Amino acid sequence: MSLDPDFAAALQSRSIELDEEVAQRLQSYVLAMWRWNEQLNLTRHTTWDLFVGRDLRDCLQLAPLLSPGEEVLDLGSGNGVPGIPLAILRDDLDVSLAESVAKRAKVLSEMIDELGLPVPVYASRGEDLLDDFRFSTLVCRAVGSVAKLCRWIEPHWTNIDRMLLIKGPRWVEERNEARHLGLMNELQMRKVASYPLGDEPPSDDRPAADEADSDADADSDSSSDQGVIIQIWPKGRVLTVGN
Numbered sequence: 001m002s003l004d005p006d007f008a009a010a011l012q013s014r015s016i017e018l019d020e021e022v023a024q025r026l027q028s029y030v031l032a033m034w035r036w037n038e039q040l041n042l043t044r045h046t047t048w049d050l051f052v053g054r055d056l057r058d059c060l061q062l063a064p065l066l067s068p069g070e071e072v073l074d075l076g077s078g079n080g081v082p083g084i085p086l087a088i089l090r091d092d093l094d095v096s097l098a099e100s101v102a103k104r105a106k107v108l109s110e111m112i113d114e115l116g117l118p119v120p121v122y123a124s125r126g127e128d129l130l131d132d133f134r135f136s137t138l139v140c141r142a143v144g145s146v147a148k149l150c151r152w153i154e155p156h157w158t159n160i161d162r163m164l165l166i167k168g169p170r171w172v173e174e175r176n177e178a179r180h181l182g183l184m185n186e187l188q189m190r191k192v193a194s195y196p197l198g199d200e201p202p203s204d205d206r207p208a209a210d211e212a213d214s215d216a217d218a219d220s221d222s223s224s225d226q227g228v229i230i231q232i233w234p235k236g237r238v239l240t241v242g243n
């Protein structure tokens with residue numbers, strides 16, 4: 001299958017260079033996802049420009065933050081972002097997907113089978129999986145606030161090393177809320193990637209990125225048009241993954 005000219009153009013306009021086989025596999029994923037999207041509400045990013053400018057952009061920022069061979073859990077995978085593109089971009093990783101809505105988990109399994117990826121899909125709440133499984137990094141986009149995720153993961157820190165959360169400009173508010181609630185007392189947080197959101201209009205399917213952060217100007221770590229990836233891990237823990 002040749003690369004769709006609109007996909008190629010969307011990559012080129014952002015100066016994104018991908019290995020041809022990787023681009024082909026990403027295209028197969030997106031076409032499968034859009035096909036399922038006609039039956040099930042999986043995404044509103046139904047053009048190549050939106051896929052590249054929003055979904056792939058986040059995954060390309062996330063990929064280099066993971067160490068070789070890491071066991072990664074995508075909590076709240078939904079349409080497969082970031083887990084599936086991550087597994088395609090970094091085939092050395094051991095990626096698993098957790099999706100709590102059974103119908104979506106089933107579709108994720110179908111897509112994974114079609115793509116021939118070695119990625120287990122769990123029809124389960126991600127935090128519940130951590131009762132029985134260990135992962136080095138939990139990744140997550142557009143599932144819940146920092147406070148919510150910290151609460152979910154609080155009893156499970158022995159079974160993950162760190163979280164990498166893909167967030168939008170409101171991450172500072174979310175961080176402050178988590179601190180205010182005392183949820184960060186035993187945790188540390190570091191911004192490990194920051195990148196322009198570019199031409200992105202407000203989006204309400206990306207709750208963390210839907211409007212400018214009013215605190216942003218007061219915080220040198222933040223800007224109203226930046227996407228960020230934040231790393232959260234327990235105080236005192238020396239991470240052997242990431243950098």
Ligand SMILES: C[S@@+](CC[C@H](N)C(=O)[O-])C[C@H]1O[C@@H](n2cnc3c(N)ncnc32)[C@H](O)[C@@H]1O
Nearest residue numbers: 076077078079081098099100101125126141142
């Ligand atoms: C808004 S979608 C985001 C999908 C995808 N991560 C993205 O960035 O486009 C959130 C998904 O997380 C799932 N979800 C919510 N809480 C969850 C949990 N605790 N464990 C696993 N899945 C969860 C929902 O069913 C939904 O499919």
